[in-house]
Amino acid sequence: DVKVTQSSRYLVKRTGEKVFLECVQDMDHENMFWYRQDPGLGLRLIYFSYDVKMKEKGDIPEGYSVSREKKERFSLILESASTNQTSMYLCASLPGTGGAAAFFGQGTRLTVV
Amino acid sequence: RKEVEQDPGPFNVPEGATVAFNCTYSNSASQSFFWYRQDCRKEPKLLMSVYSSGNEDGRFTAQLNRASQYISLLIRDSKLSDSATYLCVASSGGSYIPTFGRGTSLIVHP
Numbered sequence: 001d002v003k004v005t006q007s008s009r010y011l012v013k014r015t016g017e018k019v020f021l022e023c024v025q026d027m028d029h030e031n032m033f034w035y036r037q038d039p040g041l042g043l044r045l046i047y048f049s050y051d052v053k054m055k056e057k058g059d060i061p062e063g064y065s066v067s068r069e070k071k072e073r074f075s076l077i078l079e080s081a082s083t084n085q086t087s088m089y090l091c092a093s094l095p096g097t098g099g100a101a102a103f104f105g106q107g108t109r110l111t112v113v
Numbered sequence: 114r115k116e117v118e119q120d121p122g123p124f125n126v127p128e129g130a131t132v133a134f135n136c137t138y139s140n141s142a143s144q145s146f147f148w149y150r151q152d153c154r155k156e157p158k159l160l161m162s163v164y165s166s167g168n169e170d171g172r173f174t175a176q177l178n179r180a181s182q183y184i185s186l187l188i189r190d191s192k193l194s195d196s197a198t199y200l201c202v203a204s205s206g207g208s209y210i211p212t213f214g215r216g217t218s219l220i221v222h223p
Contacts, residue, residue, distance in 0.1 A: 042215030099145045102211050104156040
């Protein structure tokens with residue numbers, strides 16, 4: 001089974017802090033994604049990566065950056081956390097071949113106070 | 114602009130009922146379709162893929178209508194444990210990015 005692991009289930013950070021969310025997958029998938037999920041808004045794509053050191057902006061990249069130094073790891077960085085970044089963050093991975101389904105990590109519930 | 118649309122519900126049904134959800138997608142180039150299930154405060158998990166000819170997995174049946182650009186999920190003999198949010202997903206052949214609907218909430222009551 002595919003395993004996608006996010007480093008924390010719950011995080012509480014202060015406004016202005018730099019926050020790192022880590023995601024690791026063990027299936028050698030090329031593609032990795034970061035979403036945030038808020039009530040009534042569904043899953044919104046923040047950034048994605050289709051290869052090591054490659055990254056593309058999603059629909060809501062403002063206030064975020066990402067890093068993919070190794071194929072199995074995709075990090076989401078909140079440069080200066082703000083209260084409107086309080087959300088559930090979900091990492092997903094997907095093989096490069098067409099037609100496959102994405103697999104998600106367990107999610108990180110981030111609260112910025 | 115939302116490319117995948119779902120009725121948010123909630124659909125409130127008694128145990129044993131049959132319930133159906135539809136989902137429409139706007140990108141005619143979409144080629145891969147899935148249904149996910151998401152429990153409260155948990156991550157989405159793949160429920161089933163949706164194939165052109167339709168497919169069944171136990172009490173769950175998924176259908177694809179390319180002409181009208183919608184997919185459906187039918188749940189027969191609903192169980193209390195089916196209570197969850199169901200997300201539909203479409204991916205185009207040229208882009209591997211899965212596009213998620215906002216989900217349909219199902220509540221199965223005794």
